[in-house]
Amino acid sequence: MSPELLIAMLASTAAAATPLVFAAMGELVTERAGVLNLGVEGMMLVGAIAGFAVGLHSGSLLLGYLAAAGAGMAMALIFAVLTLQLQTNQVATGLALTLFGVGLSAFIGKAYTGQPIAAVPHLSLPLLSDLPLLGPLLFRFDVLVYASFALFFAVQWFLTRTRGGLLLRAVGESPAVAHAIGHPVQRVRYAAVLFGGACSGIAGAYLSTALTPMWVEGLSAGRGWIALALVVFATWKPLRVLAGAYLFGGVTVLQLYAQGFGLHIPSEFLSMLPYLATIVVLVLICRDGRTILLNQPASLGKSFHPDA
């Protein structure tokens, strides 16, 4: 295999993994606060169309991404008001949010189908990007790939090193105790849900402006659900989420090349592979059911009444 091919494969792996890193990292923070938001897919789609539309009209991708994060947060806010304020069931509300997001994005996106948009630019540093081998390996990805790594380090640092992260984990572990000691459980959960929404929105925008720079109805193709599964099978640990996302990206790219080589395997089966491989590997990693039970935030998915 030539180095060019390897580098090309690496680049597409990173591109396939990045939206998962964003969506799953956001959901991880939400779940560590004890809130299960199954609306990731819906928030991604709404973020995707918001980012695409704003980016196209304004001509600024930065504005597009801000709009995508804002749209994701708006969706998350609906979820937060319903589940945290009105105490609706988190699972049902999350599913409804996804259905809503699918429909809303398709409705808004009607006018944008098939329109071209300038893709997110790739990093181009004088000297560094031109280094032989190292340059393309490290310094020629698009900006969001670097941002996703920054997000990983930030989440990891926040959860393990800061008082805010400690409080977030404590709220996810036992909202009742946190409340008794005098911590603002609801505010922490709101913040965590909104953060998850923003991340999902960005993940969606990445799909419509970087991975395939155009709008197609339902273009997230179940990646929101993979992100959700990643969080569980990564046992709520950021490093494992990152690894899982890259595994998914890697298999996605491999199967694309396999299709290119004209193997006699139905392409539907090959397209299925990344999903299958990611789930299988993650399930194998934690085949002892207790691993998940031990790491799961104890209050995950349960409503909490602060005045009880």
Added chain:
Amino acid sequence: MSTPRLALHGISKRYPGVVANDGVSLVVQPGEIHALLGENGAGKSTLMKIVYGVTRPDEGRIEWEGREQRIDSPARARALGIGMVFQHFSLFETLSVAENIALAMDGADSPAALAPRIREVSERYGLPVDPDRLVHSMSVGERQRVEIVRCLLQAPRLLIMDEPTSVLTPQAVQQLFVTLRRLAAEGISILYISHKLDEIRALCDVATVLRGGRVGGRALPREESNDSLAQMMIGRELAPCRLTPREAGPVELELTQLSLPSADPFGTALQGIDLRVRGGQIVGIAGVSGNGQQELLAALSGESRVAERGMVRLGGQPVGDLDPAQRRRRGFGFVPEERLGRGAVPSLSLALNALLTGAGKGLVRRGLVRPAAARAFARTIIERFGVKCRDERSVADSLSGGNLQKFIVGREILLAPTVLVVAQPTWGVDVGAAQLIRQALIDLRDQGAAVLVISEELDELFEVSDRLGVLAGGRLSPLCDPATTSVAEIGRWMAGDFGTAHTEASHAAA
């Protein structure tokens, strides 16, 4: 006399339909260990919540060190110098000790920065605590130490202890008393809430007795007897239960080399438990909860299936593979530890809750519920066991813990089981009702049933048991005769120290 540390004047608190506190006055001096004594529902907890700023009083004044104060939040109470150790610990299980303490401190210290201070305080007061350990790996006694250290780090001048010994081994209780006396000697006042008379007489300088929300009396506990204190507390004399010796019948419940891994990752696996309970016999199992009690109860009730069906036998028949309903049909009765959710369905009426386990006793005919019979059965339970409720249509949720417990125990006893397993029969039940429940268990035994009582209350087990064992670390001690065994010995067993000699002796005898 110096300025009192805390003085309450005419505190009243009313809830819809209930007067929790009615003109309660109380004075605590510096360095005094002050007992607040009373039955459940006497208003002790409400009063302490008022002092700690969780609840606001409707009437009355609070003076702190001579100055009138409004305490409207726990943070305000902590700022004044009031610390509280809760009855149900307020700790996060998956976090470390230092992280737990950091979360409760009002300053923004990091867990790492707190660790040396935690070590210093824990050494000074003889409360060994490792700041880096995760709370879920700690015993109840250790957790309580964490709570106390957490309070002490804030340098309180008044420490409120809400029933601190209810979950401790006798040795741990002695240790706690040493610490509390030492704190008092340093000038810290302690408000000690309990209904255990022995402890109050051993530890406290002054006692205020609450009865029905009012001050029922004040006493110097060292000059009182258990009987006189109990009389102040419940307003009448209390006859102790009577356990007359009785010939035991055939073995009704038998566990043979019962081993069971725990379904809960934080649980305790059972290891080779051998146990025989005969008809007309009450066997008590002591031990601090978390030592395999949950797992043993699940194996007995049928909620957990055991590896070999012969490990659990009812009336000689192997039942290890039977589900709870099948076991009940063979005369098995069961009172779980959790009342709401396991013992009763919270949102259903008492009549329907009676039906849940009484279905086999003529309350259902040809698949159809007989509502009148179910209601009549529920009414019988309510009358016989003095359950305080509106009527049999009240929902289970609306009853106080003690009353619901009377109802559940009553339901199981009236079903006339041949084997009855009861977990924590009187947990949270007031003294009078506890007496009634214990007597009912003894009556059932006298009718020839085999009764197994799993409890954390040693006094209770000594009162009702014919034979007594201890469950520690998933292993069962040999059974002993409570009449010839000391509390101290049971305490050693509770710490897991059975001694190999004992076990071998019991194997040889078996």
